[in-house]
Amino acid sequence: MTTIWNATVSRIGGDAADMIEEGVIILFGEPVPPALFDVSVVHEGAESPTREVAAGDVITFGEQTFEVTALGDKANANLAELGHVVLYVNQPDQELLPGAILATGPDVIVPAVGASISVAGA
Template identity: 45%
Template sequence: MNDSYYSSTILRVGDEAADLIQGGVLILFGEPLPRDLEGLSVVHRPADKPVLEMQPGDQVQLGAARLTLTAVGDLAHQNLATLGHLVIYVDPDPAAGLLPGAVHAKGQLDVPSPGAELRLARA
């Protein structure tokens, strides 16, 4: 994924984040983040702000996991750029709807290890 428009390094995985990820929900937050969200989040350190806006078809690499975005909420780019915050729902129920700050994706999601790279790229 050499053509990435966003990259970040995973710092730590909250105590409850692994259960959420296994259920298909990944909550990313850059530092600093609200203390009460730390346990639910995968905390990361962005290299820089995203240089492109996310769109369906973009690729997400998180460590060894690869995902393809299928839908992008209206506030997802702004939240990622300002807070390092992004919620990724993998293979969500089609009836669930898309939250403004979230993205939907297809693929296999694994619990990342500290030091893993997060990258977003055009397909």
């Protein structure tokens, strides 16, 4: 697999852990808007993706791996411009919102600050 995008977790908002445990991960690159910090997993060190993320790609979040099943029509632009997407893991009834990525995998756990986030594909 070839890495498409990667970053490092720099901060985790106070309310983000509860959302993560429910399978909703809000990623935001530095600088994160203050109003969104509490619910976000903030990352740094990302460069623009080498190509658009697509269904079938794999997201690694800390020690866990998820398969992308669908992307909203703004997800790739938001990731490239802001480092921002909302990742819904194991949420089959979730409406596909423009900035969302739907994925499947294990139950999500909160990563440590310093953990890697990456997207890889064929």
